[in-house]
Amino acid sequence: MDKLTTDIAVIGGGVIGVATALRLRSDGRDVVVIEPNKPGSGASYGNAGTIADYAIIPVGTPAVLKNLASLLLNADSPLSIRKAALPTLFPWLMRFAYESLPHRYRDNTSRIADLLSDASWEWLELAAEIGASDLLSAKGCLYLYQTPEAFKAAASDFELRRNYGVAQQLLTPDEVQSLEPRLPQVRGGGLFFPKAINFTDPGQVMSVMEAAAKRAGVEFVRDSVTTISRERDGVRMMASAHSIHARAVVIAAGAHSRGLALQLGERVPLDTERGYHLEFDMETPPVERPVCPTHHGFYLCPMRGRLRVAGTVELGGIGAPSNPRRLEVLLANARKVFPTLGEPSRSWMGFRPSMPDSVPVIRPSRGGRDVVFAFGHGHIGLTLAPRTARMVSSILAA
Template identity: 60%
Template sequence: MSEVLTTEIAVIGGGVSGLASAFRLASEGREILVIDPDLDAGGTSFGSAGTIADYAVMPVGTPALLRNLPSLLLSRDSPLSIRKAALFSLAPWMARFAWHSLPGNCRRNADRIARMLSEVPTGWANLLMEIGAEDLMRNRGCLYLYSTRSAFDRAGGEIAVRNHFQVPQELLSQEETAALEPALPPFEGGSVYFPNASHLSDPGALMGRLKAATESKGVAFLHAAARALERTSDGVMVSCGSSKVRAKTVVIAAGAHSKVLARQAGDRVPLDTERGYHVEFDMDTPPLSRPVCPTANGFYLIPMAGRLRAAGTVELGGLTAPPSAKRLTFLEERARAVFPSLGAPDRTWLGFRPSMPDSVPVIRASKGGNDIIFAFGHGHLGLTLAPVTARMVSDLIAKRKGVA
């Protein structure tokens, strides 16, 4: 007979959204149990670019990307790829993605994202203070780099959208860019500088401190995978292999693994998986002082503690396929194009981004009732939006007004 654990709130998912939500709920006096099969891995945020991207109001799907989608998918040098074996299963998601990339839909999605991002600076400042991790944050801004003037000109629409949402940004010449980052080679198109952006010197350390702070609040942890959930007369039952958990409320924050659980709650959510990669080069002093994104290649170079991380690209292809050697080689070669003296990577990583066709996270009650709360689908903004997600989850459970 299976063991049955009971709790007020079960949070499925020990990544940054789940842990931040658990920490906030526990701080409000709630009884919390976090369920995750690999609680020490840090989730996708462990291997992310580590950027707190409060400037990233643009959804992935834009009219410009839609126009260039065929060439992006066919080019060997593209930051976007789709595994051939996944083409059929991805077709419905891609159709929705194309629809959301139309001008009117893109503007509406940007507005929804911008409203959430407006809370990010205060949310992160408070969270870092509460968990004792202020020393991990670097407030040095971020650069988008453009290799040619025509590439910079093509970015005018996105620059205008950010201006509309009053995102602090500065348009820099090649010389001004070099003054900020002298080690960079020339980028003839100059750059866009986001002075208020920040990044983590060690995302893995941040996840460790967040978990420790959550534990200090009395949160319990179950090292298991949530396989199924079912509403019963006395709560929601979560099946976790040899264990079961009965909770008054369940928060589904399982990232890319959330789709099946949401379906069991009664909602068909068009969630799919972006496979994100990083390669790291160990060094005492990285050649950059802030994250930079060579926009033509769709990845970030980020200075971190004792290493330079190259993170990014988008590969659509599900949760089960092994890492793509081509994607890892792409990152390695593009990093070396910026800094030719880099040696072989010291480590590589693959993680799974939970992505919605509209790039807007799913943070709401399930259609079947407020006993199951959704908190997934953040795409590239999971780390950035973690404190905002926690606030929204807390408000939903407490039935407070004003949930974005």
């Protein structure tokens, strides 16, 4: 078994872990990233590729709470659950229901809005630093409302975002058509977020980020941490082929973080959303920016040489296989927008680390600042990677 000693170990090589390692290395710290797979090959690759500075509204809302049972038990809804996982998920669901109450929803929205306030600017800065600026597109993001009634029902969300300073523009159906001419006509209208930034290839961004980290001197260890414990002079991690000792550890293992936190005596209410996407290879995607038909809860994402159809929420843990029904629903809904879409070129399923309040866990562990938590980002992990890295840096510098 190889023995390694380092200043800081980052457990997890997704976008949060690699961005954090880059930041800590720029602080002059020696950093090792421990990741069993290719860095950035999970949810950091499979997402909608959007820096969603507008995504201040948590998954749990009073409206979702009102319809929670019907949503969860409908296999075709944007929010569903694998029934076999219900007993295990029950405590998380109870906490989710509580966090969806009006007073908790308002507080959670405020906390998320604070985290997202500089997200686009921080990504522009990071992209320039690592040489990925050409992989970013600043064409914004578009929400679609199928009917005037749906558009009117979303008025409280419009006002909430406005109160938090989110840049947004209400569009008539004709203005939607002008912005995205190949979309079918919508009767309700649209909501345009002009400051949203899009990745033309999330996987390529992660490859560039990994390469930049290696050039900066970050060491990557291909292994999976199984045990973690505190010692008098630091933290000991055991992996399948390595024993690693570090002065401090950042747990950024996404959906796999809960068990590591539990070994340190902390019960974090983290569970897993299973995300899916389909891709259609094409030279010119039919939209110029991410487009979300809100009544179906997914994104049409133009990427380099392909259209990615991504989104929806399935609660079901990390052990069960991919659910073909979720992919069928994505395909059927995508064809409701673009009926001539052929068969998908490929499909994907991955895991989002999800907290009941939709607020990521970015803080020192209760046992001390020798272990820092940086997980639970849900749908905004890509968006918050640079901000999370900065916060972790500040914690470890204190």
